[in-house]
Amino acid sequence: MSTATGPGPTPTPVGRTVIVVPTYDEAANLAWIVQRLHRAHPDVDVLVVDDGSPDGTGRIADDLAAADGRVNVLHxxxxxxxxxxxxxxxxWALDRGYDVVGEMDADGSHAPEQLDRLRSALADADLVIGSRYVRGxxxxxxxxxxxxxxxxxxxxVRLLLGLPVHDATAGYRLFRxxxxxxxxxxxxRSVGYVFQTDLAARAVRAGLRVREVPIDFVERQRGESKMNGSVATESLRMITRWGVAERRAQLRRAFGRPGTAAPAVPHDRSAVGRR
Structure with missing residues (x-):
């Protein structure tokens, strides 16, 4: 089952695809997840974006790229x-002319074997979200x-921002x-975990066709999660600020300022979470 927002025009082909995989201390997982992805989808390229991992993840990414032209690295x-x-x-992907740009975690929580669900749904969508919270x-x-x-x-998020998305925080996605x-x-300007909610909100407000398809999310088995209580608290704080700003704009429009547009998600540089 999938959920959708926006109109549903005639399906269009997917196209040349790259999956962006951000890494920080994922030496135990990176080669494994890239191998799984290419076994399931040999035609998909990978871009590893490594933030100077002290455990040598960047070197592993370079070795993968040297051995396979489908793997690229951004240090x-x-x-x-x-x-x-x-x-x-x-x-990086837009500069190189890719048709489809994806997101996937390096830790195995997103099954590469289920990427076909997202690719199929993208035939009549602009953004597909692999959702934990739709049926299936x-x-x-x-x-x-x-x-x-x-x-x-x-x-x-749905209540405060009015988003018709069940899993706005999900990190398994494909964008045209x-x-x-x-x-x-x-x-x-949101650069932490709240970034996922930010882009989902921007996509909906831009009138893009957004689809959700069911996936199986599996907690990592190797390495440590980058999510912690302070990151979650910061994300909720930012979402609250965005929601309050939007409600104020609605009130201004209701009381004599009909031309006031709903605010975009605020551009706040303080929204920095740690991976």
Whole structure:
């Protein structure tokens, strides 16, 4: 099952695809996940965006690239946040003319074998989100409190921002390059985990066709999660600020200022989370 926003025109072909994989200390996982991806989808390229991992992830990425022309590496000098890594990867992909640009975690929580679900849905969409929270989606190996936090956070996003998306925080996605250009990446300032919600909101408000398809999300088995309580708290704080700003704009329009446009997601440089 999938959910959708926006109109549904005649399906168009997918195209040349690259998956952006941000990394920080993923030496135990990177070669494994790239191998799985290429076994399932030999035609898909990979861009590893490494934020100067001290565990040697960048060197492993370079070795993979030297052995396989489908693998590319973008080295960054420091740990600047998940969203900043994706923005750098998106710009790289757009500069090289890719038709489709994807997101996938390096830790195996997103099954490369299920990428075909997203690719099929992109035939009549601009953005496809691999969702844990539509019918058929599932979360494996998370304790109940993590599931409650994630589900509650997504419900909060839908309520406060009015997004018709069940899993706005999901990180398994495919964008058409034309969609990324319409979103205006240069205007995006959220660089932490809240980046995922930010781009989902921008896509909906830009009138893009957004689809959700069910996936199985599996908690990492190797390495440590980059998500912690402070990152989650920062994300909720930013979403609250965005929601309050939007409600104020609605009130201004309702009381004598009908021409006031709804605000875009605010461009706040303080929205920096750590991966």
């Amino acid at each position: 960054r000098t420091g740990k600047a946040g998940l969203g900043a890594a994706y923005l750098a990867g998106f710009r 989606g599932a979360v494996h190996n998370w304790p109940l409190y993590r599931q409650a936090l994630s589900r509650g956070g997504n419900a909060y 390059s034309s969609a990324l250009e319409r979103i205006d990446l240069e205007a995006v």
